[in-house]
Amino acid sequence: MTTTSASTYGERHTVVRLPEFTGADREEVRGGVPDPFEIEGLVMAWRPKQEHFGIRREGRLVAHAGLVTVPVAIAGSRTEAVGLGGVIVAPGLRGRGLGRAVVTAAVDHARGMGPDVGLLFCWPEWMPVYESLGWRELEEHVRVEQPDGPVTMPMRTMWTPLREGADWPPGPVRLLSLPF
DSSP states (O other): OOEEEEEETTTOOOOEEEEEEHHHHHHHHHHTOOOOTTGGOOOOOOOOOOOEEEETTTEEEEEEEEEEEEEEEEETEEEEEEEEEEEEETTTTTTTSHHHHHHHEEEEEEESSSSSSEEEEOOOOGHHHHHHTEEEEOOOEEEEEEEEEEESSSEEEEEEEESTTOOOOOEEEEESSOOO
């Protein structure tokens, strides 16, 4: 298990690499909030993450972020990106830097996964949080795979470079997998 420490807002957070993120883990961190990602109304299929990072307080999982390598077509050229998703901080502990710490640790790990860029989907009200961490909004709407065929992702899409000099090329974007 890999651990990293991050100091944010005067608190020290230890981020650990989790072997998995189970349904029980999800329930533990969401603290009884019925739809913390605000996605249940979307009726979409989602791709599981490959890598998981979390913060525990007194044995309880209180923050999570997941990563998965995904195929992407940009202006018809196929490439890969590291998708960041499943970011959640337990109710009552938000605003203390736990999300920043777990996302930073996940992105640091993503830099060693191969692709040049990271990708995430979020609602507009959360975009400033990710912008403060160096993520940038894609102007294009992204098409994503679903069991009945591709659809336009209703959430906004953001990206971040994972390598020095990496940039997002212009053109239409299609995620060649389920969203993450």
